[in-house]
Amino acid sequence: MQPVYLNDSEIRDHLFPFSQVRSAADIRVGILTIREKWELLLGRPVQVVSGTEGLPEGATVYAANIIPTKAFADSLEANQANPDWEAVKVVQYPWHIFQLNDWALREDFQLLTQGRGSIPVPGTVHLINPENIFIEEGATLQHCILNAATGPIYIGRNAEIMEGSLIRGPFALGEGAVLKMGTKIYGATTVGPYCVAGGEIKNSVMMGYSNKAHDGYLGDAVLGEWCNLGAGTSNSNLKNNASDVKVWHHPSEKYMAAGIKCGLLMGDYSRSAINTSFYTGTVVGVCANVFGDGIPPKFIPSFTWGTRGLSKYEFEKALTDIEAWKKFKHQSLTEAEIKRLRAIFEQS
Numbered sequence: 001m002q003p004v005y006l007n008d009s010e011i012r013d014h015l016f017p018f019s020q021v022r023s024a025a026d027i028r029v030g031i032l033t034i035r036e037k038w039e040l041l042l043g044r045p046v047q048v049v050s051g052t053e054g055l056p057e058g059a060t061v062y063a064a065n066i067i068p069t070k071a072f073a074d075s076l077e078a079n080q081a082n083p084d085w086e087a088v089k090v091v092q093y094p095w096h097i098f099q100l101n102d103w104a105l106r107e108d109f110q111l112l113t114q115g116r117g118s119i120p121v122p123g124t125v126h127l128i129n130p131e132n133i134f135i136e137e138g139a140t141l142q143h144c145i146l147n148a149a150t151g152p153i154y155i156g157r158n159a160e161i162m163e164g165s166l167i168r169g170p171f172a173l174g175e176g177a178v179l180k181m182g183t184k185i186y187g188a189t190t191v192g193p194y195c196v197a198g199g200e201i202k203n204s205v206m207m208g209y210s211n212k213a214h215d216g217y218l219g220d221a222v223l224g225e226w227c228n229l230g231a232g233t234s235n236s237n238l239k240n241n242a243s244d245v246k247v248w249h250h251p252s253e254k255y256m257a258a259g260i261k262c263g264l265l266m267g268d269y270s271r272s273a274i275n276t277s278f279y280t281g282t283v284v285g286v287c288a289n290v291f292g293d294g295i296p297p298k299f300i301p302s303f304t305w306g307t308r309g310l311s312k313y314e315f316e317k318a319l320t321d322i323e324a325w326k327k328f329k330h331q332s333l334t335e336a337e338i339k340r341l342r343a344i345f346e347q348s
Helices: 036-044 070-078 101-113 314-326 335-347
Strands: 006-007 046-049 060-063 127-129 133-135 145-146 153-155 166-168 172-174 184-186 187-193 198-201 205-206 217-219 224-225 246-249 254-257 262-265 283-285
Touching: 006 036, 036 070, 036 101, 070 101, 101 133, 101 172, 101 187, 133 314, 184 187, 187 198, 198 335, 314 335
Parallel strands: 006 046, 006 060, 127 145, 133 153, 145 166, 153 172, 166 184, 172 187, 184 198, 187 205, 198 217, 205 224, 224 262, 262 283
Antiparallel strands: 246 254
């Protein structure tokens, strides 16, 4: 079976910081990553490429930032030469990840739950619109409120929702992820696999293995993998004059308008200290340790140590710290990760 090829050579730089350690195809929007959506919809393996040279004759190649849908897959099967391109969405800039999350959550919910049955819900859980709620095997939840009147709610395998949590859809909790006691979730929010979330979260995506475990506000935001927000960390997502939020666009090295609302865009392996406050539209690169007096700048480069003078994180110390954080989730750094991080370090 010939694979589907996803080319991310043209879009990679535009999705900074989330395309630094992964292909654009492995960005999570909704419940699934873009790659996972292609695989499920077409039933074919997906291979990410940088350019089209050397591919087999007649290979099917799509841009890696295209989010497919069932309607698109059906049209492709009916007419491969002329599919319904109106049925897809495109992630052109990093803020599109949270802006498209409502739409993507609804699409993925239908894709993953059609023809399947949810496990029974404990009697202590209060449900609103239970037909829009799906819970996978192994998930545990008690004394919480799931309100799917505003959109579907998907709870992944072995996930946990602790007592007192209040959730409004659309919402997805990934495999093995945890919501701490009293968490307040507004849609459209994705808490990816093995994340820990607490406090107040709205219209945000945590891609996987990241922590926002304590009180504080995260809104209209995206966290990569292996991030950690210290207790009390919050972001602003709306300017005081309600004008467009300007966000750092890495390839052009200038600020671009991202709409009226945009919070924090934090790259993989980055962390913030206790009670950190982020301005609207703040971009944090890969493997930055954000701490210091006052509010951090709106752009924090990769491998930054602190915010006063923006010192550089020593590479070996960064690896040691990442390894320590990974032990919390029974993981360890791989040689492939170290190689990618070294390349980012040398370019930063």
